[in-house]
Amino acid sequence: MDNILIKTENVTYTYEGEPALRGISLSFKHGEFAAILGHNGSGKSTFAKTLNALNIPGGGKVWVDGLDTSVEENIPKIRASVGMVFQNPDNQIVASIVEDDVAFGCENTGVDPAEIRGRVDDALEAVRMSAFKTHATHQLSGGQKQRVAIAGAIAARPKCIVLDESTAMLDPRGRAEVLEVAHRLNKEMGITIILITHHMREVIDADRVIVFTDGFVLADGTPQEVFVNTEILDEAGLGVPDTVRLCEELGLPLDALNIDDCAEQIIGAVNSGAMSVQSADEAEQPSDAVFDRYVLETTELKHLYSPDTPFETEALRGIDFKLPQGIFAGIIGHTGSGKSTFIQHLNGLLKPSSGRILLNAEDIWGGGKIMPGVRGKVGLVFQYPEYQLFEETCAKDIAFGPRNLKLSEAEIAERVTEAAKFVGLKPDLLDKSPFALSGGEKRRVAIAGVIAMRPDVLILDEPTAGLDPSGSEFILENLREYQLATGCTLVLVTHSMEEIAEYADIIYVFNDGNIEFSGAKETIFARSGRLREIGLDIPEVTQVILKLRELGLPVNPSVYTVKKAAEEIKRYVKC
Numbered sequence: 001m002d003n004i005l006i007k008t009e010n011v012t013y014t015y016e017g018e019p020a021l022r023g024i025s026l027s028f029k030h031g032e033f034a035a036i037l038g039h040n041g042s043g044k045s046t047f048a049k050t051l052n053a054l055n056i057p058g059g060g061k062v063w064v065d066g067l068d069t070s071v072e073e074n075i076p077k078i079r080a081s082v083g084m085v086f087q088n089p090d091n092q093i094v095a096s097i098v099e100d101d102v103a104f105g106c107e108n109t110g111v112d113p114a115e116i117r118g119r120v121d122d123a124l125e126a127v128r129m130s131a132f133k134t135h136a137t138h139q140l141s142g143g144q145k146q147r148v149a150i151a152g153a154i155a156a157r158p159k160c161i162v163l164d165e166s167t168a169m170l171d172p173r174g175r176a177e178v179l180e181v182a183h184r185l186n187k188e189m190g191i192t193i194i195l196i197t198h199h200m201r202e203v204i205d206a207d208r209v210i211v212f213t214d215g216f217v218l219a220d221g222t223p224q225e226v227f228v229n230t231e232i233l234d235e236a237g238l239g240v241p242d243t244v245r246l247c248e249e250l251g252l253p254l255d256a257l258n259i260d261d262c263a264e265q266i267i268g269a270v271n272s273g274a275m276s277v278q279s280a281d282e283a284e285q286p287s288d289a290v291f292d293r294y295v296l297e298t299t300e301l302k303h304l305y306s307p308d309t310p311f312e313t314e315a316l317r318g319i320d321f322k323l324p325q326g327i328f329a330g331i332i333g334h335t336g337s338g339k340s341t342f343i344q345h346l347n348g349l350l351k352p353s354s355g356r357i358l359l360n361a362e363d364i365w366g367g368g369k370i371m372p373g374v375r376g377k378v379g380l381v382f383q384y385p386e387y388q389l390f391e392e393t394c395a396k397d398i399a400f401g402p403r404n405l406k407l408s409e410a411e412i413a414e415r416v417t418e419a420a421k422f423v424g425l426k427p428d429l430l431d432k433s434p435f436a437l438s439g440g441e442k443r444r445v446a447i448a449g450v451i452a453m454r455p456d457v458l459i460l461d462e463p464t465a466g467l468d469p470s471g472s473e474f475i476l477e478n479l480r481e482y483q484l485a486t487g488c489t490l491v492l493v494t495h496s497m498e499e500i501a502e503y504a505d506i507i508y509v510f511n512d513g514n515i516e517f518s519g520a521k522e523t524i525f526a527r528s529g530r531l532r533e534i535g536l537d538i539p540e541v542t543q544v545i546l547k548l549r550e551l552g553l554p555v556n557p558s559v560y561t562v563k564k565a566a567e568e569i570k571r572y573v574k575c
Contacts, residue, residue, distance in 0.1 A: 038212030039237035083153030089145035143174025173535035263547035301355035333510030334535030379455035
């Protein structure tokens with residue numbers, strides 16, 4: 001017991017009579033790195049908030065360093081011991097200058113001003129943000145903001161930091177930055193880390209993985225012990241790392257969690273005779289398709305924020321872009337690359353500083369005013385769905401756009417039902433307030449509200465951020481079904497290389513306000529070095545394939561999904 005920092009015993013919690021936690025008994029040791037996985041609504045975040053008394057259990061007990069969280073006078077000490085960092089860094093930054101934000105918690109808990117200076121400097125050094133201490137917080141990238149939020153938690157000198165989906169909104173580089181900080185704090189400072197995430201790749205280096213489902217603990221063990229149970233995890237709406245899935249496809253043991261181990265296991269099977277190398281025909285090399293019709297085009301598109309002021313920033317630097325009609329397109333780029341600024345130009349939410357935007361070959365700003373009907377033809381779903389919802393019920397929110405088109409009530413009702421079905425929104429939710437829904441459900445309502453307009457072009461900015469694997473797959477499969485059924489053009493903006501690899505016909509790579517390159521996914525992912533240089537990555541299975549080539553297996557590098565990777569490996573080895 002002496003090494004136990006946090007202990008929960010038969011913890012229960014309900015929301016409006018609905019059980020969220022159903023008797024959770026867990027303990028966390030000093031210096032442990034634990035990861036918690038679970039589908040949306042499994043109780044992960046509710047449980048996390050019981051660990052520093054943001055939620056007081058309806059039943060059972062939580063002790064932090066021996067202190068009962070239900071005793072009010074214990075709460076200041078408990079919150080000093082357990083710091084929390086949430087999903088959206090913009091919701092946690094309260095000061096305009098970095099060092100002021102890091103000091104905020106200390107100032108509000110009565111730490112001596114002379115000590116605060118040292119704590120702030122130490123915390124910024126711990127997250128490698130010392131060089132930014134006098135910078136404006138609004139000018140930081142998402143990854144930098146999240147590191148500042150972690151520094152704010154560190155300044156309180158906690159014994160534990162809970163990271164609740166803290167990488168969900170970040171690009172690959174930002175996620176790597178936050179994870180590197182978390183592991184370093186754990187190893188060098190002995191801080192207990194409890195990481196809540198949907199990214200399977202993020203948990204493979206944890207000491208322990210705990211899987212939640214429907215308010216229960218489904219599994220608890222080392223990453224190797226947990227991820228071999230692929231069927232159980234699939235049933236729980238989760239997934240496993242693609243390395244595990246690839247080994248499963250090849251009939252190999254499922255304990256190779258990282259890229260190197262997976263590749264070496266495959267080569268080891270070849271060398272041991274369990275798999276034998278055989279000849280294979282030369283793989284057909286990919287080529288980019290040629291399109292003859294473009295629904296959206298931009299020429300020399302530029303945009304300045306705060307023009308003619310000391311804060312002037314060039315967000316778009318002369319973009320030439322052509323979007324073929326009727327395809328599923330992907331846009332990727334690091335945080336701050338200009339992606340969101342760019343897509344807001346495509347339906348006239350932002351007006352270009354210079355350049356042209358053509359919709360079906362017609363300039364949408366040709367007369368100096370926005371072309372009538374543009375926003376009905378080009379629909380946009382924002383990254384944070386709660387910013388897009390405002391009506392009393394989900395049905396009214398979905399109906400808002402069609403009602404503004406002056407459609408009949410019968411047609412409006414038909415569109416609401418159709419749109420809700422496409423995004424998998426349960427009928428019994430239509431009469432509920434959108435603000436009473438989970439984050440994933442809100443996202444579905446927001447998407448349905450745009451789909452109900454039946455746009456020619458549907459643009460979605462990070463539609464799966466914060467969703468569990470099954471929720472993400474469900475949304476994307478439904479969007480692809482919608483795109484194929486209606487013939488609309490769909491544009492997916494995402495940080496997930498696996499999503500882009502699975503669904504996109506063509507990819508546009510943004511970097512520092514311009515399109516660095518574009519083309520079919522095979523040609524894009526073949527440029528792995530450049531993608532990494534600009535803060536992106538390539539799919540996990542593509543990394544395995546490249547490692548296999550380094551180890552002497554002459555597989556085709558233009559592979560980007562588990563299924564294609566398994567097929568390619570089987571071309572060269574007899575399983």
